[in-house]
Every structure is written in C-alpha cells, then in structure tokens.
Amino acid sequence: MVCRMFRLETEVDKARRDLLRRRLRDTNSAASPVLRALRGTPDERESPLHVWVSDANGALAGGLVGHTWTTWLHVTYLWVDDRHRGAGLGSRLLAEAERVASAERGCTASRLETWDFQAPGFYRRQGYEVVCVIPDYPPGITEYTLTKRLG
Secondary structure, eight states, X not given: OOOOOOOOOOSOOHHHHHHHHHHHHHHHHHHOHHHHHHTTSGGGSOEXXXXXXXXXXXXXXXXXXXXXXXTEEEEEEEEEOXXXXXXXXXXXXXXXXXXXXXXXXXXXXXXXXXXXXXXXXXXXXXXXXXXXXETTSSTTOOEEEEEEEOO
C-alpha cells in the first residue's frame, strides 16, 4: 500500500507561483491545439495598452489601463476625474484603446469587468454586451463581464 503525505501551506511564495504558472501553461498547451500554436509567438504574451488624457494644466484627467493577448483587448481600468465626466473622455479613451488593439495589434474583440455602481450602462452604450453576471461579488455588489467585437 502506498502512503502519501502532503503538507498544505498558505504563505505567499512568488517562486512557487511562477512555477505553478509555468506548469499550468504547459498542461494547457498540451491539452489545447490553440494554446499550443501560440507557444513561442508574440501573441503568447500580454502586451500592455495604456491611454491617458491630461487637462490643460497637464494633470491626469482620465486613463485606461489594459492589455492585449492573442486577439483580445482586456480593459482592466478606465477612470475619468469627476470634474471632467460628461465631456466624452471615457468614450474617447475606450475608442482609442479599441483602435490601437484592432488596427495595430490585430485584436478582434474586447472584454472587461465592471460593478453595478460603476459603468455597465456606459459600456452597453459603447457596444458591449453582458456575457456574465455575478451577484454578491463582493457582497451587496453585482459584477458584470462584458464583451464587444472590434472592427
């Protein structure tokens, strides 16, 4: 009979995190011809995509932080200063990120997450569709995942 002993640990360990990421990537690549074909190509890595807007004094008025991966733009953060909301800056930031992702990086789709008190209506007006709703994430808040076809 084989006796197996395991020790569970909960500390943060960046070296093991990186090892786990590599092993998961290898396992996923072995199981998926699509992911296997990405190995060693420029599309395998995430490429940062940032768009900034400054006011007349050079202060940050808004920005978008995201990345592209394969044929997708992922919008991580989009923020516009309260003083400049309603001037179309959010739409311009998003449109520029989508333009760069599509025209310069070959992306065909975009995705993002937002909470119910943030901007699901704004993103719908920009052509995004809700594909996932997670109630109570965190408790009392609903999270939405939205996607959009580009180009």
